[in-house]
Amino acid sequence: MRLITTVLLAVLALAGCASSSPAANALDAAQYAWSGAIRWNDFGGALNLVDPRLREEHPLTELERKRYEQIEISAYRDVGSSRNIKAGTAVRSIQIGVVNKHTMEQREVRYQETWRWDEAGKTWWITSGLPDLWAGE
Template sequence: MRLLKFVLLSCLFAFALTACQTTGTQNNKLSEMQYNYSAAIRWGDFEGAVNLMKPELRAKMAPTPLQLERYKQIQVSGYADVGSSADKEKGTAVRLVNIGVINRHTLAERNVRYTEAWEWDPEIKTWWLISGLPDFWEGQ
């Protein structure tokens, strides 16, 4: 009887440890993808940022060559995380950021608020951006 309890407790412990490790891996992957995305935006690598979009949405939301030329007219001066939340059951995450943007022609700086939306892909165990690139010209 003692042996049976020990085996059952060992199995439960192993299962709990595996579940924690999976959640930890998912959190780590989200942090890694968000870091890569923010680095791409900060350095003006908008084509690289597009590669972090969900493949099904990439074809619909990818910027045109003209839009990519427009992105070359700005310089990102800052990228600050304002707040974030995640729903692990639904496999979604949202992060609100402030982005400092400088127009290369006028040298005028302004701040843009942008909401990143992410979706977990359990098959390949990665997060995909589902919100598209920031629209730095909205309201202008």
């Protein structure tokens, strides 16, 4: 799965060469890699795109890892987004289809991604962490 994420990131980076700025291109690539990782249930790969400070402050527990293993993602839709490249911020509202592997029940979860630009690293980090696919449960 990590290979898929890396390949998708590289393809998007090449396709985005005509975009307006390097930071905008990098955001498109990061969001594409993130959504691909989530869609393919590669939560370990997605975790690599989470802000390193957040990963350090709130490491993923073994119980949380096991919970992600019990679901499949059936849909991942961007239902609204905004970006301020100059300020180094971006937000996307996402609707995720989640299927419980044991019961085969599907449900929809709303999730808001927040992103920040790391000028030193020339990369975007997601600051909202992995989606809480059990909100309200």
